[in-house]
Amino acid sequence: MLTFVQFSSRWKRLHHPSMDVEGDVGFFYQLYGKLYHLIGQEARCFDSSKILPFLLYVENTIAVGLDGVYEYRYRSVGNVESRWCNGFEMSATADSKVHNLVGRAVADARCSALRRWMTESVLSGDFSRLSEMLTWFACEDKILRYVYPDLRCRKAMFMRLAGDKQVSKKMLWTDLAFNWRDKRGYSLVNTIARQFRFSSPSLGKEECALLKEVAEMLDTIRSERLDTYTVIDWKDEHLLALLHRDGREFRDVIFLQSVPDDVQNRHLAAQLVTYNDKTYINGSAVWLNEEALPIWNGEANWNDIVKKEQDAAKLAYFTTAFGKRLSLYEDLYTVPEDPEEAYYADMGIYFDEPNIFDFLGCMKPSRASDARPNGEVIYLNR
Template identity: 70%
Template sequence: MYTIAEFTSRWQRLHHPSMNVDGDVVFFYEIYVRLHRLAEQYAAGFDEQFILSLLLYTENTIAVGLDGVYEYRYRSVGDVVFRWCESLDMGADATSQVDSLVSEAVSRAGCSALRQWMTECVLSGDFSRISGMMAWFPCEDPVMWHIFPDLRFREVMFRRLTGDWQTARQMLWADLAFNWRDKRGYSLADTLSKQFRYEVSFAEGKEKDRLKEAAESLDAIRSERLDTYTVIGRKDGRTLTLLHRDGREFRDVIFPAPVSENVQSRPLAAQLVTYNDKTYINGSAVWLNKEALPVWNGETNWSDILKKEQDAAKLTFFTTMFGKRLSLYEDLYTVPEDPEEACYADMGIYFDEPNIFDFLGCMKPEN
């Protein structure tokens, strides 16, 4: 078991370098110690990282409940606490104790360093900060890893475009942070905005106002997935006007690094994000030669990638907690046709499996 000093150091390393965990590290150390003791008593075997994984889920739930949204929306994620206990071969009583501990932590948590950091990033007006925060979740959140499609096809595209894996991975995280949408059609920014608005009802004073403002800023984000553009104007070393291949013009696009003067009419491939009424290059921009421009068709490339991702999902299967076998395609891409059933499914209640209505001995809601 870690000492408080060891835990603080490890806890900080598990978070974004720009986030300060001091505000609630003592609170999470207390939860860590209690989880550790339960694992020592009931688990068949475990390591420190496994304890920390559930602690990170608890922190996420306290901060904005992002993992909880996807935990209900996707059956392949399942009940995180139950699966955690199951993987440690814990019995029903131990699982109940762990679940109660997590619920207690969520209910009595005070400030949230994670939520404070997220809010500060959104309200900073600094695109590098908000993009770093947004990319942190798809890059580091295990729950989100479960709900993404097979990312190999996107990685290959970015790799061919950039020429190296490190830059390709950065572009992949940037793509997932702003362009990926869940099966209900919501981007990560959409979902975070909704969760911030939900937290407003529990906040007071300045925090309430800041959460509202952050939600509004997230609502205003607009993104363009990777495609090709041509430089048609230059305001200064980092601000260019770009013409999309479909004829749309993006004025005063801000680049992350200075650009040479001789870029007029040069083609490039990039992702764009509009935030706080300014448009930025999201991730890296890749300069293309004029021969590659007509060959690199964004619409065709993305259609091909999305089809490959869906085809791969159709060949992958998982079993739900209640023993139902589903394809990953059903989970990642489909929602019940009936609006009421779809609404309940978003709360983790599925009519084709045992649910709370069965447990209570009630009839399923009538249409």
């Protein structure tokens, strides 16, 4: 078992360098110790290295509940806690003990260093801090990795454009942070805003008011996917006026990197983000010559990539905990047509598999459109 000093060091390395974890590292060390001893006694296949990644999931649940959204929304993710317990080959009683232990920890948490870092990043007015926070989630959150499409085509596009592995990698993750949308059409920004807006009253009035302020700030963010622009004016080395290839103009665009001399009428490929009433070039930009410009038709490129990602998903399959075989395409891209069925599916309740209504003694009709308890919709408090 790790000592507190060892745990603190590893815990800090698992987070963004700008995040101060001191506020709740003791809390998570206590939970680590309880899980270590419980699993050490109950597991047939004990591997202590699996505990810290699971603690990150618990931390996420306490701070924002982001992982839980995707855990319910996508069947390929499944029940994270149950899957983690299954990896240790423990008894059902031991699994229940883990569930109760985690539930108490979530209920007892009085503060969250992760949530504080997120709120400070959004409210800072500093685009670099905001972008780094969102990009860290996009890149490091293990649950998000399950629900992204096959990223090979995107990686190839950014590499072909940037010609540098590190630059292309940064462009990939900043794009996912601001422009990837889940099958419900929500971006990472949208989902975090919603989670903060509907935060638990148990956090207290002041904390809830602060989180609503964060949500409102996140609601103002607008992003443009990677595409090509022409510089039509520039005021200094960090302020440009850009003309999108579709004719839209973006004035006073802030480029945090230094702009080379004499950029008038030059072309570049970039991602734009509007935050706090200012528009920024997000991450790196690539300057293009006249020959390369026609090749980078953003709309055509993205449509081609999305089609390839969907085709790849149609060839990949997984089996749910109840033995149902589904293609990744069904899971990553489709939503039940029936509104009520779609509502329940977003809470992880699927009428084509055993669900909570079976245990409540409710009958499920054979028709999907009527597959709701007693033929009526029961809206549960989220």
